[in-house]
Amino acid sequence: MENSDIYKTITKASPEVLFKDRNSKFYGYAFPVTTEDDVKNHLNTLKKNHHQARHWCYAYQFGMQEKDIVFRANDDGEPNNSAGMPIYGQIQSFEVTNILIVVVRYFGGTKLGVGGLINAYKTGAQLALEAATIVSKTINIEYAISFDYKNMNKVMRIIKEKHLNVINQTLELSCKIIISVRLKDAPSIFEIFDNLYEINIKKLND
Structure with missing residues (x-):
C-alpha cells in the first residue's frame, strides 16, 4: 500500500x-x-x-x-x-x-x-x-549493527550511500551502530547488512 x-x-x-x-x-x-x-x-x-x-x-x-x-x-x-x-x-x-x-x-x-x-x-x-x-x-524500524573495527569502512559506506539515520554509535575494537530506517525500506536494508561478511544486524524493539 x-x-x-x-x-x-x-x-x-x-x-x-x-x-x-x-x-x-x-x-x-x-x-x-x-x-x-x-x-x-x-x-x-x-x-x-x-x-x-x-x-x-x-x-x-x-x-x-x-x-x-x-x-x-x-x-x-x-x-x-x-x-x-x-x-x-x-x-x-x-x-x-x-x-x-x-x-x-x-x-x-x-x-x-x-x-x-x-x-x-x-x-x-x-x-x-x-x-x-x-x-x-514515518514509521521507523531500528537496527543494531555489530562489527569489528576493521570492517568499519564497508559499514559506513552503506550508511552514507543509503542516507541512513544513525541514532547511536560506539566505535571501538568492537563497534556497534544503531540506525533508524523507514518501514518500507527496512527489509532491503536488513538484507544488505545481513549479506555482509563478519557483520551482524538485528532488529530492536521487537
Missing part, C-alpha cells in the same frame, strides 16, 4: 478552544500521547484547572498501523455515546493517532438533549484539532 508507513499526529498541545451552546461552555484540547499514563496526567491537570466543570469527556488513540491501534472513548457521566464517541469520530475524521482529545463542559442550566450534546462534543473536538498543528511522520 502506498505510504503505508506514514501516519499523522501532533507534536505539541493545541491552544484551548471554546464552543458555547445555550450557556453551556465546552473547552476543547488536543494533546500528543503514547501511553495511558500520558492520558491520566493530562486529565489530572485539566481537572485541577477546571475544578468547577461538570464533565471531562475524552477520547484517545495510540498506534501507527491498523493492527496496533488502541483507542478509548469516555462519556464521563454524559448520556451513553453522546460525548466520547463524537470526540473519537473527529480523531478518525482527521486521521490522527497518538493523540488525546478532551472536551471540558461547564453546565449552563439548560439541558441540550442527546443531539445537542453530540453536536457540542463533536464541535469541541473538531475545533481543538483545527487549532492543533498536525504533522506527518
Whole structure:
C-alpha cells in the first residue's frame, strides 16, 4: 500500500478552544500521547484547572498501523455515546493517532438533549484539532549493527550511500551502530547488512 508507513499526529498541545451552546461552555484540547499514563496526567491537570466543570469527556488513540491501534472513548457521566464517541469520530475524521482529545463542559442550566450534546462534543473536538498543528511522520524500524573495527569502512559506506539515520554509535575494537530506517525500506536494508561478511544486524524493539 502506498505510504503505508506514514501516519499523522501532533507534536505539541493545541491552544484551548471554546464552543458555547445555550450557556453551556465546552473547552476543547488536543494533546500528543503514547501511553495511558500520558492520558491520566493530562486529565489530572485539566481537572485541577477546571475544578468547577461538570464533565471531562475524552477520547484517545495510540498506534501507527491498523493492527496496533488502541483507542478509548469516555462519556464521563454524559448520556451513553453522546460525548466520547463524537470526540473519537473527529480523531478518525482527521486521521490522527497518538493523540488525546478532551472536551471540558461547564453546565449552563439548560439541558441540550442527546443531539445537542453530540453536536457540542463533536464541535469541541473538531475545533481543538483545527487549532492543533498536525504533522506527518514515518514509521521507523531500528537496527543494531555489530562489527569489528576493521570492517568499519564497508559499514559506513552503506550508511552514507543509503542516507541512513544513525541514532547511536560506539566505535571501538568492537563497534556497534544503531540506525533508524523507514518501514518500507527496512527489509532491503536488513538484507544488505545481513549479506555482509563478519557483520551482524538485528532488529530492536521487537
